[in-house]
Amino acid sequence: MAHTTTHQHESNTKRIWYVFIILSVVTIFEVFLGIIRPEFLTHTHFLSMKLLNWIFIVLTLYKAYYIAWAFMHLEGESKGLRRGVVWTAIFLISYLMFILLTEGDYIYGVFKTSNVAWDF
Amino acid sequence: MEATVTKTATEGKTWGGGNEPLKASYGKLMMWFFILSDAITFSGFLAAYGFSRFKFVDSWPIADQVFNHFPFLHGVDAPMYYVAFMTFILIFSSVTMVLAVDAGHHMKKGKVTFFMFLTIVGGLIFVGSQAWEWKNFIQGEFGAVTTKGGNILQFVNQEGERVALSDIAVFQASERAQHTGNKGVWFTEEAALPTYTIDEVKAGFVANSSLLIRTQSLNENGEKTILTREESIQKLDKEAVGIVEGANLKHNEYGVPLFADFFFFITGFHGFHVFSGVVINIIIFFNVILGTYERRGSYEMVEKVGLYWHFVDLVWVFIFTFFYLV
Numbered sequence: 535m536a537h538t539t540t541h542q543h544e545s546n547t548k549r550i551w552y553v554f555i556i557l558s559v560v561t562i563f564e565v566f567l568g569i570i571r572p573e574f575l576t577h578t579h580f581l582s583m584k585l586l587n588w589i590f591i592v593l594t595l596y597k598a599y600y601i602a603w604a605f606m607h608l609e610g611e612s613k614g615l616r617r618g619v620v621w622t623a624i625f626l627i628s629y630l631m632f633i634l635l636t637e638g639d640y641i642y643g644v645f646k647t648s649n650v651a652w653d654f
Numbered sequence: 655m656e657a658t659v660t661k662t663a664t665e666g667k668t669w670g671g672g673n674e675p676l677k678a679s680y681g682k683l684m685m686w687f688f689i690l691s692d693a694i695t696f697s698g699f700l701a702a703y704g705f706s707r708f709k710f711v712d713s714w715p716i717a718d719q720v721f722n723h724f725p726f727l728h729g730v731d732a733p734m735y736y737v738a739f740m741t742f743i744l745i746f747s748s749v750t751m752v753l754a755v756d757a758g759h760h761m762k763k764g765k766v767t768f769f770m771f772l773t774i775v776g777g778l779i780f781v782g783s784q785a786w787e788w789k790n791f792i793q794g795e796f797g798a799v800t801t802k803g804g805n806i807l808q809f810v811n812q813e814g815e816r817v818a819l820s821d822i823a824v825f826q827a828s829e830r831a832q833h834t835g836n837k838g839v840w841f842t843e844e845a846a847l848p849t850y851t852i853d854e855v856k857a858g859f860v861a862n863s864s865l866l867i868r869t870q871s872l873n874e875n876g877e878k879t880i881l882t883r884e885e886s887i888q889k890l891d892k893e894a895v896g897i898v899e900g901a902n903l904k905h906n907e908y909g910v911p912l913f914a915d916f917f918f919f920i921t922g923f924h925g926f927h928v929f930s931g932v933v934i935n936i937i938i939f940f941n942v943i944l945g946t947y948e949r950r951g952s953y954e955m956v957e958k959v960g961l962y963w964h965f966v967d968l969v970w971v972f973i974f975t976f977f978y979l980v
Binding site: 546547554557558564565568584587590593597598601604605607611612614619622634635637638651653 | 752876
């Protein structure tokens with residue numbers, strides 16, 4: 535018998551519905567923002583990106599946290615497993631993002647300032 | 655039974671495999687290994703998307719103007735509603751999945767069966783919705799004109815609303831026939847000809863004084879630039895060389911072709927994950943009905959397939975943000 539059944543599980547149904555409500559509300563809020571696109575958010579820039587896009591990214595990470603912690607039950611796993619999964623992903627992905635986005639921005643500059651015509 | 659035994663003859667042997675520092679079974683750990691590597695694969699795709707988007711940062715298509723269809727609301731501009739609906743379906747099927755896992759912990763076979771069934775239905779609705787979205791994207795709605803440089807020119811009226819090619823083009827007699835393999839010397843074929851010729855569109859554009867051209871480039875407000883009437887006529891006359899209807903891997907009436915390429919690749923790869931998730935769910939579903947896990951004394955298999963299913967949902971949350979919102 536797998537050892538997971540040897541200790542008692544209390545029911546998590548309440549927490550599951552709570553997380554569902556959080557995820558739904560955040561999604562509705564995102565769609566709402568995405569449709570109206572308030573001007574003060576699209577015209578304010580933070581670290582060379584629109585504030586609106588930062589809000590979307592932060593809310594996405596917030597949703598990802600709930601999915602991983604509550605649904606994938608990382609909150610109940612041992613610390614070692616949790617850190618092994620989360621930090622590996624975070625470090626590798628931020629590195630990848632940093633390199634590729636910097637490079638993309640550089641190429642944009644090359645296109646823009648080069649003597650080659652792109653619009654003809 | 656034997657397949658799930660995790661402690662075969664290792665009990666008490668601290669240095670012989672009896673020690674479980676992560677306190678998780680072999681199967682679950684391997685599922686986590688897979689999920690982590692798959693997560694990094696997906697981030698590779700999304701990072702590549704970000705790369706291309708930054709490269710064309712001032713001419714990337716605006717998602718609100720591309721994905722604005724909703725079933726039974728033909729011709730109504732409904733940005734995002736359908737994707738939001740798909741997101742809900744997927745989140746909800748994640749909820750039913752975790753409810754099935756929860757019921758499994760209490761060895762309630764009936765409840766596990768019911769919730770697994772709902773999860774499968776949710777997954778199928780999602781895959782179907784994605785197919786519908788692809789269909790709209792591939793078919794296109796308005797059509798556009800491509801320039802020598804490969805840029806896209808779209809048509810709008812004075813209010814800035816899109817105008818379809820069919821409302822612009824005026825019929826002209828032309829003898830251009832599609833070249834098929836059985837007619838030529840070299841047995842080569844060409845792709846299907848567009849509905850209208852570029853000359854028909856040009857003539858129709860000049861005749862209708864309310865039409866303007868919208869280019870790919872974004873202005874400082876993040877909106878697509880609309881040319882004046884004089885600029886429009888000049889640009890169309892000098893630069894337009896062909897018609898684009900819908901999208902494929904080479905041409906794309908919404909703008910930069912890379913946008914369509916990434917759309918097909920990333921949502922396709924994700925859709926394939928959903929599809930295989932549904933297949934795996936169905937297998938586990940039948941195992942539950944047959945009582946396999948009841949006899950095994952543990953519903954851990956439901957938990958493992960659940961991990962995969964939540965992961966698919968997790969990936970969609972990111973695709974939703976980076977493809978449709980940002």
